[in-house]
Amino acid sequence: MASGAARGLYSALLYLLSPLIWWRIWREHALTNKRAERLGLIADAADGPPTIWLHAASVGEVLAARPLIEALAERHADHRLVVTTMTATGAERVRALFPAERYALTHYFLPLDFPGTARRFIARLRPRLAIIVETELWPNLLAACERQHVPVIVANARLSDKAFQSYRKVAPLLRGALGAVSWLAAKSASDFERFTALGLPAERGEVVGSIKFDLPINAELRDEGERLHTQWGAQFVWVAGSTHAGEDEQVLNAHARLRERDPQALLVLVPRHPQRFSAVAELCEARGERLARRSQGETPNAETSILLGDTMGELMRFYAAADAAFVGGSLVPIGGHNLLEPAALGVPVLTGPYLENFQDIAETLREAKALCEIDTAEALGEALVTLADDPDQRRRLGAAGGAVVAANRGALEKTLAGIAARLPADVHA
Secondary structure, eight states: OOHHHHHHHHHHHHHHTHHHHHHHHHHSOOTTSOGGGGGTOOOOOTTSOOEEEEEOOSHHHHHHHHHHHHHHHHHTTTSEEEEEESSHHHHHHHHHHSOTTTOOEEEEEOOOOOHHHHHHHHHHHOEEEEEEETTOOOHHHHHHHHHTTOOEEEEEEOOOHHHHHHHHTTHHHHHHHHTTOSEEEESSHHHHHHHHHTTOOGGGEEEOOOGGGGOOOOHHHHHHHHHHHHHHOOSSEEEEEEEOTTTHHHHHHHHHHHHHHOTTOEEEEEESSGGGHHHHHHHHHHTTOOEEEGGGTOOOOTTOOEEEOOSSSOHHHHHHTOSEEEESSTTTTTOOOOTHHHHHTTOOEEEOSOOGGGHHHHHHHHHTTOOEEOOSHHHHHHHHHHHHHOHHHHHHHHHHHHHHHHHTTTHHHHHHHHHHHHSOGGGOO
C-alpha cells in the first residue's frame, strides 16, 4: 500500500473514533490551556519572531528534553520557543521547569492528528523548525510540516523492540511519516536500525547517544538532598520513584522486609501519576504504615515508615537525599523509567526486569557494574537489606553510576549542532 493511501485510511479511522478520542482529550485538560488548542486553534504567529517548535509528549519526555530546551532558549534567544505536550501532567512539568519570569516560552497542547487540524496548527504556528522528542510521529502533523517546508528533527530518538513490532504492522503509514523527517538523532545503533527498517532514509539520521546523560546536576541539588536526609532523621533512606499500579504493593513488601532488619529505615514512595496519589496513600494506611504526605507539609519523624512524595517536580530532590533508589515501571510490564536520574547523583540504582524502554542505558550501567537488578519483591527486600548493611557497596555502586553518566555526556552538543545546521540560514541565531 502506498504511504498516501495508508494515511488516508488512518485519517478515516481517526474520524470514526473521534467521539472516543475527544472524550479522552476532554478529560486530559489543564485550566491554563483552552481545549480549542486540540483543534489547532492557537494564536497566529505571523507578526512575531521566528518560531522553533519542540514537542515532548508527557512528563518523561519533558524531563529528557529539559537540557535541550534550556540550551535552545539560550542559544536561539531571538526565536520564539514553543513547547507542546500531549498530557496535562506534561504541561504542568513545562510550567514548573520553565517559569515565565525566566523563559520566553509558550506552551500549547498538541492538536489532534486530523488532517485539517494539523494543517491549521502548522499554518498558525509557522515554525521554522520542528523538533520531536523521542518517538511521537503523528502522520498528518508531519505531512503538514512537509507541505509547509518545515524541517523536522527527531531528537533523542528511541524505538523499543516491542514498539517496532507494533509499527511494522502499519509500515506504509510509518514510511510516509518518516519520509517527512529531515534528521533523526538516535539514542543507539539498535534504535537507528529500527527506524531505518521502518523507512527512514539512512542518510537522514545518525547515532548521537542519549541526551538523558546530559542531566543538569548542580551543587545546590546535592546540598538540598543532604539537608532533607538530615531533616528526615533516618539512617537509611531509599526512594521508590515513578511507581505504577501493581508495583506499589511489591515496594511495600520489600520495605517491610527491610524494616525487619532496620526499624528506622524510611521509604520515600513517589507514584508516577498524580491521579494515583490518594489511592497509594490509602494503600499505605490500610497496611498499617505510619505515613507522612509531602503535599501536606508533613515531615517524617522517628515513627514514620513512609514519606509519600505526592507532589510534582521533586523526584530528583528525593533521589539526592537517598542512600539507594529503586526506579519504577520495572517490576510490572511498563518498560522502566529513567535509570540515569539517581545514577547521575551517585546513588545506587535498583531496577526490576522490565526495561524495554531503557535497554541501551541499562546495558551501559550493567557493563559498568552500576546496576542492581532484581525480579521480585522478595529480591528487592534482600537487596535493600544488603545495601543498608554495607555502606562501602553503596559507595561503589553510586560511584560507578556517576562515572557512567560523566563518560557518556555529549549527545546534547551533537543534537544542538544538528539543529543549528537545519535551521533556515536566514534565521540562524
